[in-house]
Amino acid sequence: MPNIIKNIILSYNYLVLLYFLAICTIYLLLNILSFRNILRYNKKIHFIDLNRIFRLKNYKPISIIVPTYNEEMGIVESVKSLLQLEYPDFQVVVVNDGSQDNTLDKLFTNFGIRQVSFTPFYKLPSKPIGAIYISRDFPNLIVVDKENGGKADAINAGINIAKNPLIAVVDADSLLERDCLLKIARPFMEDDNVVAVGGTIRIANGCEIIQGHVAKVKLSHSWLVRFQVIEYLRAFLFGRNGLDALNSILIVSGAFSCFQRDALVKIGGYKVGSVGEDMEIIIRMHKVFRKENPKTKITFIPDPVCWTEVPATLKSLKSQRVRWQKGTIDGIRLHKDIFLNSKYGWLGLLGFPYYTLFEMLGPVVEISGYIVFIISFFLNLISPLFAVAFLTVAILYGVVLSILSVILEEISFKRYAKLGDLITLFAAAFIENFGYRQLVSWWRFLAIVEYVAGKRQWGDIEKKGFSHNN
Amino acid sequence: MSYILLHIIVYIIFILLCTVYLLILYVIDLRLYHDYLTRRQHKFEDQWEKAIFQYLQLRGDPEDFIKKVPSRKYLLLLELLRQFLLSLTGSEYEKIADLIKQKRIYDFLIKRLNSFRTNRVVTSAYFLGLAKIVKAKDLLIKKLDTDSQPVFISCATSLAQIDAVEVVEKILTRAESFKDLSRDSLLFILLEYKQDVCAPLLKLLSSKIPDYQKEAIVSLFRQFKYQESAPEVTKTLTKTQNIDLILECLRFIREIRYVEAHYVVNPMLDHKNPHVSVEAIKTIGKLGAGPLVDKIFSKLFDDNYEVQLAAAVTISQDIPSARDKLNKIAYNVNKERATSIARMVLSEIDLRRYA
Amino acid sequence: MDTIKKKILFAEDNESLTKIVLYMLGKEGYEVFHYPSGENVVSGVKEHKPDLILTDVMMPVKNGLTILKEIKEDPDTKDIPLIFLSSNNNDLSIQDGLDLGAADYILKPFSIEDLSARIKKQLNIK
Numbered sequence: 001m002p003n004i005i006k007n008i009i010l011s012y013n014y015l016v017l018l019y020f021l022a023i024c025t026i027y028l029l030l031n032i033l034s035f036r037n038i039l040r041y042n043k044k045i046h047f048i049d050l051n052r053i054f055r056l057k058n059y060k061p062i063s064i065i066v067p068t069y070n071e072e073m074g075i076v077e078s079v080k081s082l083l084q085l086e087y088p089d090f091q092v093v094v095v096n097d098g099s100q101d102n103t104l105d106k107l108f109t110n111f112g113i114r115q116v117s118f119t120p121f122y123k124l125p126s127k128p129i130g131a132i133y134i135s136r137d138f139p140n141l142i143v144v145d146k147e148n149g150g151k152a153d154a155i156n157a158g159i160n161i162a163k164n165p166l167i168a169v170v171d172a173d174s175l176l177e178r179d180c181l182l183k184i185a186r187p188f189m190e191d192d193n194v195v196a197v198g199g200t201i202r203i204a205n206g207c208e209i210i211q212g213h214v215a216k217v218k219l220s221h222s223w224l225v226r227f228q229v230i231e232y233l234r235a236f237l238f239g240r241n242g243l244d245a246l247n248s249i250l251i252v253s254g255a256f257s258c259f260q261r262d263a264l265v266k267i268g269g270y271k272v273g274s275v276g277e278d279m280e281i282i283i284r285m286h287k288v289f290r291k292e293n294p295k296t297k298i299t300f301i302p303d304p305v306c307w308t309e310v311p312a313t314l315k316s317l318k319s320q321r322v323r324w325q326k327g328t329i330d331g332i333r334l335h336k337d338i339f340l341n342s343k344y345g346w347l348g349l350l351g352f353p354y355y356t357l358f359e360m361l362g363p364v365v366e367i368s369g370y371i372v373f374i375i376s377f378f379l380n381l382i383s384p385l386f387a388v389a390f391l392t393v394a395i396l397y398g399v400v401l402s403i404l405s406v407i408l409e410e411i412s413f414k415r416y417a418k419l420g421d422l423i424t425l426f427a428a429a430f431i432e433n434f435g436y437r438q439l440v441s442w443w444r445f446l447a448i449v450e451y452v453a454g455k456r457q458w459g460d461i462e463k464k465g466f467s468h469n470n
Numbered sequence: 471m472s473y474i475l476l477h478i479i480v481y482i483i484f485i486l487l488c489t490v491y492l493l494i495l496y497v498i499d500l501r502l503y504h505d506y507l508t509r510r511q512h513k514f515e516d517q518w519e520k521a522i523f524q525y526l527q528l529r530g531d532p533e534d535f536i537k538k539v540p541s542r543k544y545l546l547l548l549e550l551l552r553q554f555l556l557s558l559t560g561s562e563y564e565k566i567a568d569l570i571k572q573k574r575i576y577d578f579l580i581k582r583l584n585s586f587r588t589n590r591v592v593t594s595a596y597f598l599g600l601a602k603i604v605k606a607k608d609l610l611i612k613k614l615d616t617d618s619q620p621v622f623i624s625c626a627t628s629l630a631q632i633d634a635v636e637v638v639e640k641i642l643t644r645a646e647s648f649k650d651l652s653r654d655s656l657l658f659i660l661l662e663y664k665q666d667v668c669a670p671l672l673k674l675l676s677s678k679i680p681d682y683q684k685e686a687i688v689s690l691f692r693q694f695k696y697q698e699s700a701p702e703v704t705k706t707l708t709k710t711q712n713i714d715l716i717l718e719c720l721r722f723i724r725e726i727r728y729v730e731a732h733y734v735v736n737p738m739l740d741h742k743n744p745h746v747s748v749e750a751i752k753t754i755g756k757l758g759a760g761p762l763v764d765k766i767f768s769k770l771f772d773d774n775y776e777v778q779l780a781a782a783v784t785i786s787q788d789i790p791s792a793r794d795k796l797n798k799i800a801y802n803v804n805k806e807r808a809t810s811i812a813r814m815v816l817s818e819i820d821l822r823r824y825a
Numbered sequence: 826m827d828t829i830k831k832k833i834l835f836a837e838d839n840e841s842l843t844k845i846v847l848y849m850l851g852k853e854g855y856e857v858f859h860y861p862s863g864e865n866v867v868s869g870v871k872e873h874k875p876d877l878i879l880t881d882v883m884m885p886v887k888n889g890l891t892i893l894k895e896i897k898e899d900p901d902t903k904d905i906p907l908i909f910l911s912s913n914n915n916d917l918s919i920q921d922g923l924d925l926g927a928a929d930y931i932l933k934p935f936s937i938e939d940l941s942a943r944i945k946k947q948l949n950i951k
Contacts, residue, residue, distance in 0.1 A: 043620070058717060058718075058721070068543060084886070084887060084888050084891065086883060092880070111949075116813065116814070116817040117813050117817070118809075118810045118811070118813035118814040118817065119805060119809075119810045119813075120810070121807055121810055121811065122775075122777055134817060134818070137894075139818055163779070163814065164775060175597050178883075178885065190652070190654075210862075210864060210885075210886055211864065211886050213885060213886055215885070215886075326645065383476075385476060386476055386479070389476060389479040389483065390479060390481060392483050393479060393486065394483050395482055396486035396487060396490060397486060399486075399490055400486060400490055400493065401487050402495060403490060403493045403497070404493065406497060407496070407497050407500075410497050410500055410501065411500070416506075419498070419502070419505070422497060422498070422501060423498075426494055426497075461628070519844065523848050527852070553841030553842075554845065555839060555843075556841075556844055556934060557839070557842040557933065557934050557935075558934055558935070558936060559934045559936045559939075560935075560936025560937070560938055560939065561936065561938065562936060562937050563934070563936070603942065705876065757830070766947055
């Protein structure tokens with residue numbers, strides 16, 4: 001074998017090692033930042049009784065927008081539980097995005113909705129609206145019936161008809177905590193520069209659920225779900241928390257997020273036809289608003305406020321991850337001028353490059369790393385001992401990070417009541433390294449390949465609708 | 471070379487393994503300790519709850535009661551009493567507070583109040599305030615000079631619960647030295663006072679204090695519907711440029727319907743900040759629109775949606791004479807936003823009537 | 826008081842408050858059905874046919890106002906007096922409750938004497 005190829009392979013190994021060291025450092029940094037953030041946040045919440053102050057405060061009314069597509073099974077329960085939320089003044093706007101099932105009929109029979117004659121207040125792009133209804137029993141429930149146009153389109157239609165200055169966007173199957181609106185509205189009231197706030201999402205699989213509320217938090221029996229629980233804890237408790245400290249959040253979860261209506265209207269609403277509209281809109285907000293007001297803030301609240309069912313089968317998990325990966329690429333590609341642009345502060349210098357190098361390109365490095373590693377191993381370029389040692393370090397470091405996020409959860413929110421659940425979570429943090437992680441990386445790698453090859457749309461099932469956990 | 475590298479890696483593995491081990495132990499320890507505390511509390515409650523009910527019913531002697539509780543269980547007792555103090559008022563509240571006033575418990579709390587540990591000081595101040603123990607007032611006042619924000623907030627809150635009106639000025643002055651003490655935190659403290667705190671605060675409103683404090687004070691006046699402050703609040707409104715303070719003053723004037731403020735509020739209809747216009751419209755609606763009906767009606771066609779909405783809602787609720795005109799706008803066939811807003815507001819009223 | 830025990834349905838999620846109220850109601854000789862959340866209150870009312878309903882406004886699953894609405898819609902239950910417990914003197918929800926036909930409301934924290942007097946008042950009227 002020519003020496004030059006050997007050298008290339010060897011240096012690629014070193015490159016991967018370097019990449020690995022960089023990601024370790026960044027994670028450590030994020031961890032420190034998020035520990036500081038959480039401790040400070042806890043102190044704040046501890047002292048102030050939200051409800052008491054709220055009565056006197058200039059709370060901003062909220063419109064909750066619920067885009068729905070073929071949700072006849074769960075829609076009534078969802079709406080009922082939304083109407084029970086604790087907040088002084090809010091309305092629920094259900095947008096029926098051209099469902100082919102009985103979603104609209106269900107709303108008719110259960111809430112006594114009747115047609116009203118008012119028209120949209122804003123002109124964000126969306127497919128034509130057929131009719132607008134108000135419930136007789138709940139004057140704060142509005143239903144918008146429109147032609148099918150996808151999730152972004154449906155949300156835009158909802159914004160056009162929403163009455164209140166804050167807009168919360170909620171998936172129809174999200175399970176919300178009773179005080180979630182009080183919590184998510186708070187950053188807006190403390191700081192006028194806040195344009196968007198994300199909520200922390202937790203996994204509802206395995207939990208006891210009564211009429212649209214999580215009654216008891218339990219860990220699922222499926223390992224596939226448990227791995228995702230660890231992933232979510234990591235992503236929210238230290239990933240987003242750390243990025244928040246740098247005001248570099250690039251995505252707020254579509255399952256529960258809140259915006260200033262004026263900000264949404266100003267940037268023209270959600271981008272219809274985008275793969276990952278949740279991420280795209282946040283990047284665009286950073287871009288537009290930070291230019292005119294460098295103090296603009298996009299933040300998130302670490303409290304677990306929203307619970308959602310995650311895919312419990314490999315097939316649906318794959319389609320979800322492929323979609324996410326394509327969304328990330330799309331968002332980054334559309335706004336690549338932020339990369340290393342100091343105009344955007346830490347976002348340009350650290351947050352955006354982080355997403356580009358590690359979130360977007362991570363799978364490429366990882367998968368090619370594995371391949372080259374195996375090749376070098378068989379070509380006797382690296383010693384087996386070295387290979388095993390290196391892999392052990394990689395895995396252990398990942399485990400430390402996962403455990404740190406469990407600790408964060410334990411000192412702040414303590415939602416898993418049983419000690420057994422905690423121990424299972426630790427076990428999951430170990431086991432996920434043998435198969436699960438590689439599988440997810442592989443799917444994301446495939447997504448990149450597909451994206452480059454030009455298949456930018458949603459997975460087949462999602463082409464029109466968006467009921468996301470099919 | 472590669473031997474050294476391997477050596478280093480093995481070291482790292484060893485360190486990481488230890489970290490994992492220690493971290494897991496730490497979490498489990500945390501959890502076990504927490505579980506132990508909860509179990510202990512439950513056990514104590516099962517044991518003593520009945521005794522407390524009996525004490526309440528038979529109007530028992532507080533000293534006798536406390537004597538029966540071993541001193542190492544005082545914290546558990548306090549936690550149990552806390553639930554009662556939070557849920558009850560009247561004579562039962564007094565009976566429970568009597569228990570905390572007993573010398574043994576009181577001394578226990580004071581000792582903790584003078585501790586170096588923030589946590590202890592905070593919980594101790596909390597109980598002294600919750601049970602309104604006037605005897606501890608001077609000690610709490612001394613604690614206001616602390617550098618720690620949590621200690622300050624808890625002691626100030628307790629003083630407010632004791633209704634120590636004479637220290638409210640000191641609380642405000644001391645609050646200034648904490649950089650990130652927000653309007654909310656201050657309001658949280660002041661809300662614990664009774665209505666008699668309004669008079670001294672009224673004097674402070676005209677003095678040189680930061681705007682966020684004025685804002686908190688005006689909110690508090692609104693909460694207590696403190697009529698006497700109306701002229702001073704109106705004066706504050708004329709003098710300030712601070713938007714938040716302006717909004718707060720307008721809300722106060724609206725809430726107590728202080729008609730004399732009309733001349734100050736009227737020009738604010740055209741304020742360049744839409745939030746101010748919105749509050750001004752709502753306020754004028756409540757004070758009586760009089761000659762301003764047309765002006766408010768014209769706000770239905772403002773550029774700002776919030777202003778338009780406020781005008782429509784105000785007309786529908788407070789200005790019957792303009793309702794016909796609002797109806798007419800609603801029947802327009804054009805697609806102006808004003809039409810849509812008018813229709814929405816009217817359909818909501820319609821539904822209320824229907825429901 | 827009547828020789829037959831009067832029945833009270835009591836819905837409240839706060840544990841310690843529940844204990845206190847249960848103790849007090851028991852002492853005064855009422856038969857009490859307690860519900861820790863709003864979930865089954867309405868069906869409980871139909872089942873037990875209480876003489877009085879005492880319910881918290883803010884509760885998991887179903888809040889007091891919704892419960893009130895549903896009880897007033899059913900001809901079988903609409904005449905049962907309902908007192909609600911409210912922790913925040915949020916004028917809006919109190920007014921809404923009274924508009925919907927609640928007999929009375931009590932602000933938390935309250936005194937046991939006050940609660941007892943209001944309950945007696947509602948039961949004597951009947």
